[in-house]
Amino acid sequence: MTCPLCHPEGENILWQDALCRIIRVADDDNAGYCRVIWTGHVAEMTDLEAAEREHLMRRVYAVEGALRECFSPAKINLASLGNMVPHLHWHVIARFEDDARFPDPVWAPPKRSGAPQPDVDDDTLCRALAQWLGRMDD
Amino acid sequence: MTCPLCHPEGENILWQDALCRIIRVADDDNAGYCRVIWTGHVAEMTDLEAAEREHLMRRVYAVEGALRECFSPAKINLASLGNMVPHLHWHVIARFEDDARFPDPVWAPPKRSGAPQPDVDDDTLCRALAQWLGRMDD
Numbered sequence: 001m002t003c004p005l006c007h008p009e010g011e012n013i014l015w016q017d018a019l020c021r022i023i024r025v026a027d028d029d030n031a032g033y034c035r036v037i038w039t040g041h042v043a044e045m046t047d048l049e050a051a052e053r054e055h056l057m058r059r060v061y062a063v064e065g066a067l068r069e070c071f072s073p074a075k076i077n078l079a080s081l082g083n084m085v086p087h088l089h090w091h092v093i094a095r096f097e098d099d100a101r102f103p104d105p106v107w108a109p110p111k112r113s114g115a116p117q118p119d120v121d122d123d124t125l126c127r128a129l130a131q132w133l134g135r136m137d138d
Numbered sequence: 139m140t141c142p143l144c145h146p147e148g149e150n151i152l153w154q155d156a157l158c159r160i161i162r163v164a165d166d167d168n169a170g171y172c173r174v175i176w177t178g179h180v181a182e183m184t185d186l187e188a189a190e191r192e193h194l195m196r197r198v199y200a201v202e203g204a205l206r207e208c209f210s211p212a213k214i215n216l217a218s219l220g221n222m223v224p225h226l227h228w229h230v231i232a233r234f235e236d237d238a239r240f241p242d243p244v245w246a247p248p249k250r251s252g253a254p255q256p257d258v259d260d261d262t263l264c265r266a267l268a269q270w271l272g273r274m275d276d
Contacts, residue, residue: 044214046203050274057195065184075224076182079217083233083241086213095221103221107243136188 032094170232200270
């Protein structure tokens with residue numbers, strides 16, 4: 001099977017380098033949803049070298065920081081699952097107490113119609129992300 | 139409300155230092171399930187200092203390595219959610235293609251009666267974990 005993360009289509013890329021990319025996920029229920037995707041086709045964090053893990057996680061933390069800054073969520077959810085697509089990627093999701101599934105994970109069935117969430121455009125999120133990426137590499 | 143991770147009861151602790159602890163979770167559906175719990179009552183990774191994040195994640199990676207070694211799972215799932223208990227903790231879970239929920243996350247409703255999983259006792263897991271913890275601090 002062709003790996004959809006090795007051969008992506010239509011991704012909304014906010015930032016990338018040779019090792020990984022940060023995309024924004026279009027999700028009607030979760031306005032503040034990004035993924036950090038490792039470029040190489042590996043499955044697990046322990047398939048990476050220590051420096052590679054650190055590189056990847058600093059990007060995850062930067063996304064967390066930017067989502068907190070832009071969305072003021074109740075909670076951030078971080079997850080690397082990959083059961084469907086075993087190509088290393090991190091979900092970084094801003095959660096709200098009145099979102100469609102809170103306090104369940106975003107993969108659970110919806111509990112309610114979610115309330116409106118902050119309307120943050122890509123440019124605003126990118127600017128916050130750039131600042132957080134800079135801080136993480138200090 | 140009293141935080142159940144600040145005032146734990148009946149945890150099966152495999153390893154701990156002043157900053158965090160690693161516990162094994164008794165879960166009938168998932169034999170290889172650990173949590174890495176930060177000692178301080180903070181909610182998010184970006185509430186920690188960079189060195190603290192690195193300390194915590196090296197323990198998460200060590201658990202991942204030990205679970206891979208002991209269980210040979212199809213996939214490892216890593217998640218920091220905290221929607222129910224906003225005290226920083228990581229779920230590290232060995233997943234199998236014939237477990238009760240695969241490929242859904244372990245928080246989804248079961249899809250089937252899960253097949254038997256490797257019978258790994260705490261001592262065996264602890265020994266593997268000790269080796270992986272050593273490697274992570276090299």
